[in-house]
Amino acid sequence: MRLRFFGGLSIADGDRALDVRGRGQQALLFRLALDAGTTVAYRALAEDVWPDDPPEDPRASLQSLASRLRRELPPGTLEAVPGGYRLGIDRADVDVVRFTDLVERARRSEDPSAAAADARAALALWIGDPWTPGGGFDWVVRDLLEDRAHAERLASPAPPSAVGLAAADPSATDAAPIPAALTPLIGRQDELALIDEQLRAERLVTLIGPGGAGKTTLAFETARRRPGAVVVELAPAAPGEVWAAVAGAVGRSIRVGELVSTSARDRVLEALTGRTALIVLDNCEHVSAEAAAVALDLLRGAPGTRILATSREPLGLAGEAFVDLGPLPDDDARELFSRRVRAARGTSPSLEDTDAVARIVTRLDGLPLALELAAAKARTLTIGEIDSGLDDRFALLATGPRAIEARHQTLRALIDWSWETLTEAERASLLAAAVFPDGIGARDVAVVARAFDVDAASFDALVDKSLLHRSERRLRMLETVREYGIDRLRREGREAEFRGIQAHAMADLAAREDARLRGPGVREGLAWFDADDENLSAALRTCAEQPDLAEVGVRLVRANLWTWLMRERFEELAAGITRFFDTAGALDSEPAVVVRGVGLLARAFDISRRESDRREAVPPAESRSGLVADTAAPSAALDLLERESPAVIAAAAVHRSELSAVIGPLLRGVAMTARDTPPGRPWPRTTVIDDTGLADAPEWSRAFVSMMRSAIAQNSGDTATLGIESEKSLASFLRLGDVWGTAFASQMRSEWLQLAGRLDEALEVADTSTEALTGLTSTADLVQQRAQSIGLLLRLGRIDEARERLVQTAELAREKESPQGIAQAAMSAATIEIAVGDGDAALRHLDEVDVGAMPSFPDQLVAWARSKRAQALVLLGRNDDAAAALRAALPAAIGSGDHPIVSDVAVSIAGWLAAERRDADAARALTAAARIRGGVDAQEPFLRVLRERLGTDALDPTAAAPPGAMSDPGESVARPDGASRAEDATAEAEREVAALSALLGSPLGA
Template sequence: MPYGVLGPTLAGPAVAAGGARLRALLARLLLDAGRVVPLPRLIDDLYGDTPPAGAVNAVQSNVSRLRREVPIAYDGSGYRLDVEPGEVDVHRFARLATEGRSALRSGDFAAAESRLSEALALWRGEALADVRAAPFAPAAADRLEEQRRQAVEDNIEAQLHLRPSADAVDDLRKLLAAAPLREHTWALLMRSLVAGGRPAEALAAFEEARRVLADELGADPSAELSAVHTAVLRGSLTPGPPRSRLPAQLTSFVERDELARTAESLRSARLVTLVGPGGAGKTRLSLEVAARHPGEACLVELAGTGPDDVPRAVLDALGLRDTGLLDRSAGPDALDRLLAALSTRELLLVLDNCEHLLAAAAALAGRLLGACPGLRVLATSREPLGVTGEVRVPVAGLPTEAGMRLFTERGAAAAGFALAAADEAAVRQIVRTLDGLPLALELAAARLPVLPVDELARRVGDRFRVLSRGSSTAAVRHRTLWNLVAWSWDLLTTREQLLAQRFTVFRGGAGLDAIEQVCGLGDDTLDALGGLVGKSLIERDGSRYRMLSTIRAFCAAQGPPPSEDHALFFLELARTADAHLRGPDQLTWLDRLDADRDNLHAAVRHGSAEPALRLVAALSFYWWLRGARGEAQALARELLDRVGPVAPPGLAEEHVLCRLNAGLPTPLDAASHPARFLQTLSRPPAQPFLLYLSAFAAGPPESSHEDVVAIQERLRARLRGSPWSEALASIGSGWIALFHGDEAWAGREFARALVGFQALGERWGMMLAQSGLAELATARGDHRAARPPMDEALRLAAELRSQVDLAEMLRSRGEARMLGDDPAGAAGDFSESMALATACGATEVVASSRLGQARLALRRGDHATARGLALSALAECPTGWYTADGVRLTIKLTLGHAAGAAGDRYEAAHWFRQVTAEATGLDATAVTAEAAAALAALNPGPAP
């Protein structure tokens, strides 16, 4: 070879000249001959984690020196050794070793020995022998040494088939000295000893292997090694392991959990079926399982076979040809010949692609397994064979990380793609969009020569158009994603096709009741659904059913889904759940709505105006409890764009709720404010949560104390007959009483609300009442008394997983801890509150928690930090509902105090004047008084 690394580095006929760094650079380029090695990777491989400051210049200088001896190109990102891989010993070795291993598996032992001997002759010593000090070299050398050991083993195995002898015993013992846990090497040693007439030594070798495995791993010998031992004892050992009729693979295999699960199943069962959708990698997985099986294995490809030809396909795969009789009727039929040939044979038979001739494959497997005790069958199908004793191993898409590895490996082969940190998000999106299906990922990677990975991620949603070209050597159904799914579609009955097309209306799956009522197949639904589950087009996950997005896209193209029926079904679900959300079964129904959240939101989007508006109304309380404010706002705004500013007849309340969900936290039109709608109600609203949302939008009334009492009593009278609404009105009355400074009234109202919600078993209302009692204790200055009700409110919020309320409760407890001289506890509460509020889009709680951090900084004398935090809070604080307006005023008050503490009287006065000028309403009274007093104490005079 003109170039080499399997020994001292070669550049031409002689060992490469120059220093160690120059030889290391050449060796590194030789390992990737013909491919670009990016400059940053070169630097890492040559210098390790701490390259010197001039590493780039040093590499460029060494490249210039190397160019005198070898052709090196630069493409703007890295360097490429411009030679054919076949001119480099390591690449020629890899090719020959792969060809030799393939020939060995197919039973061509002479070709195997020829290729493997030629491969091993390329080694001139240890790999990378003269550059081992380079950071990349040890790992690369270990990898190459492992490949050499494998080639030596394969070569000895081929020779044992051709010329059984003990000639390889010394070589095998050398291999075992370096790698004593390689059980296949121990098996070859035993075979070689038996071939040389030394069976006693073979049995001693087994005992030695057993001891090594027990000492090092605590494990017993493998099935292969145990089988060789048994054969030696019986005197029936053949020179080599049984032949396997499996095709050599052209690409790498990404390890997956199903591999070990399938191998384990085959140890205890004689029929295992890999079941999954098209493109999930069932065939490749079956071949990997078969290749690692200790005995003989044979692949039977049934994709192009007719139902009557299955036995003959197995005969052909096993190499059991017809005897040449002109009249076939004069000899045994194919099944009889199979039974005779396999009756005493140990064999793993892989029946691939059984779905289109299920009955014939099942009949043959059942007959063979009953008559041939040494036979095991591994089948691949989109539905089970249905034979007694069958073990099913579901094969789905790859997990995200494994899918990313597969895409990266195929992309490297197709376009030299190397996964960089900047590409990870795009590759992750591609894997998730394509459901992790290996075939789809391979088709996507094949597009990398044309599309950059970020553009591919953007386009892959249109999967059938983008993934329309695959390997020309693949089966027709595997050349495009459309063909792949169409193969499954064509195997369905008419009713199954209709259900699959209608099922596409669901998002995130569905329960059986939804499928039966929405898809409209009546009594046929269950049978059709069973067929789709059996044929891997729909997956069952507990009590729910789902469809992979790739299959969904194909089925949706077959006809329009029943969108209105879907919207009406989930409207009824939302109404039923909403009633239970205000009672003791609250948690159960929250989980029920969570399971169908995607369906509920899809129903809002594609339902007509009436069911969509009613859905928004029914979901308002659920959205609040789950902190889904951003989703609610987006859905409500989309719906208002469709419906318009005027409520359709009979939907006034629903339209107001939609505007409330769409408008918060932005200001609402005063002329059509929800408060006006509430004044027209003579009865409790159909959706009681309207009271709460409208109160946030309208803010507290600014009437006198007596008038407010009268207003609240009139409201309570209109709400009679709705215990939940009455209890909620008491919450509102309690807060209004606090704003008026009437602590006795506030205490009575919060206690009244707590009793009402406890009678209903409604956790959210109890949480509000406990929070009000805690605020009341804080207002009285009794911070110790505030802790028990606040802790109970927090417990209830956590139980509900109500993220907005939990964030607000934590912020409130942080305030109490700060005033109670617990700065560390307060800081923790403010930080956790901000994280929760940020996640659910509650910007006013983010702002108020950051304000709490600013006030903590001010209390410890850190004026600069306090000012920075308060300014950030001011920028974050929204407008449009009264809690946010109060937060905004307190932020400006804090900015004034921070400026005053820092000695800047003029900035302090600026903020205090803003507070006194902007403050309106009862809730601003205390803030206004504090700002006025601080401004008077400053007496700053006119601004300079």
């Protein structure tokens, strides 16, 4: 197989052209091709394929992407290997790779004629601009353009250009030469151009940047381009010696007659009178105030003088211009490191070292001096050993070249130089920032400063001194500086203290932001939690490690709880609740009540689940015909609830909040479910949530309880309760401005409106829900929401609009690389084709679902996919195949416990029975579907198409519906014993499922 990217994408297998479509597949192919024949790790692939918006599960998304790509390539070309994937073709078969290999060989060649031949061969491959699959691969184009420049130079050698060198000022001749560069300058051309531009416009330019960024190198390079420049090296100067250093440099650089002045200051100004000169003040930071005063006198007393200063902080003079020198870009940093490695050991890093080199560059923040020190270790260490050695970077980089000044010989000395210039408050602030791995939000600096008992202005001072930098409204720290701070804390025995203070600060900040999540500020609140994710994780780890911080851990779990639920991060929720459950037992605060209450619910459900798993190995067939399987009696869970709940409920009444107010109703409802569940059954999904204690609760709490009731009712087919509670919760959340609550309540309301036959209203509400949930939930949830709207459009007969929605939905799923979302989109596509009677097209869409990923999908999705397949097969007259699909669909639907899904499978069974001309049985199945769902889906698309084909009334949902299947939405759902209509619905549904299984001729479990 041959891949061509110059001039456009071209893929060929021998004489046969191949076609790979879709940005995801093209990006994966392109990234693997860049390292043809070599394993590319999962992480590297994910970072390049999804640079800006990684999927929720990159490994699963890569698996899905590779599975689809593999079908388009020759057998065996795309290999799954331990740790990643490999494209099994030669490097010479990829034009951009062959190009870079030829340029690299030309650059290494000692023979100019051979180098020129390789360079010309490389340039011959460049038949057009390189093609890339879009965002995330700009670095490839930059590398190729840089290699092209090298190739053109090697193919046609030319003398170095003198363009850009400033003309010498006749009055500044005989200057002392600027020290020659020991190694070629790599990168920094943009910064050099900016320095020149700033010097043309302003008289004082300060080159700012962290230690080791290369400020001196650029200052010297600028001075070399300006004959007559004077370099003043201030690193050796002590306070009070700056004028003497300037005088010495000027005296060496400018020949003057006998000077009459006696002071260093006056001699310098006399020497510069009438002259035009660039004065470079190098390394001002340790004498910054004095250097600023000297610069001011020079600018005032020598009008022809311009000054280029290098410092880790501004001089603070009026009219001062800046060039901010940050880390090297990744490409330049890799080039610098690779060249220095070659200088150290005679060979450049191999292709197998590519990932390790990238990690070294990232971990050392692209700082040139740090990269130089690390590359020097290649004399005795492998690249992998250097990479792993950076776990203790200050020990690894503890020696350096003897010829350079001491402050640049080790990584620690490099930052010690900055540390010595800091005040005590600035040092404390630096150490504080080091324990915030995500940096500190601009809004949060004041809170953090108070926690560490420092002035917030000291953080701004660290920005001025290049030890912190502002990025996206946050104060961030280079990783090397962070490690320095942590190392100092450890040496001083203060790491635990500072991490404890960080945990306190994060608990306060998280509590502040959590309050925004249940109202109109939910998006801003979630953005804060996302941006501070590592800070919060670090704080929780600290609380788990330091027993005296357990109460802070409870506060952190409480503040994170709602975010974890919204983001469906259940593992973190479970870990936090489990770790601090006992501490919360004191029940002396609102966080303790909420954490203890949620933990009690989680433990009760977990006990019930484990008891369910210990059911008899071969339960009786009749007990397996219901919606749920037999279990042992949930006595242990009931014992736990009855023992622990009263204290939690009593404490919740004292420590009132939006969340604590719902703890009591939830605990009572779950306890009632456990108490009323007969032995041998697991808990049904029909928990009754009462109103006790809610009369004076916050409106949000009452809205949340109504939303929970509507969700339980929707899942269990209790349509009357669904109608009443969804209306109540939606109205409350709208008043409160709670975006997430409104979206969820809208989804429930749309479900009820569909069953009520109010399809236009249902569609409007569903669309509103989808729009509101964007950015607040997972891609799979969004696709599911959109699928609901597509189904409503089909029931309204608006097929073209449904297809338009599908295109948008499929694009979203593919863009986010969500395997579950992609599968849901394919099923929605199949549903559309079923609605128009095209069984073949429906099957083609269903065949697009990644079968390998199906085991990871929830039972609802599996059952839905099999149900749609059965419908398509019925439309094609393949009744035996349809029956097999239904026999697989029904157990999955029952396993989900989701009544609407079970009802959908029942509808499919009715269609199959009608196709078999078993009209009476079809009517029974359709009646079962309505009873299980709790209402009649009168416009069900599959039934409508099949009814027209078969000319039978057996598939008329309205005729088949039982009396009262759709209750009056205004009907009360209260019963004297406080139980819900849903309990009866569940029992009835179990009987109907047993009948459906019999109609299929395949008892469950057979």
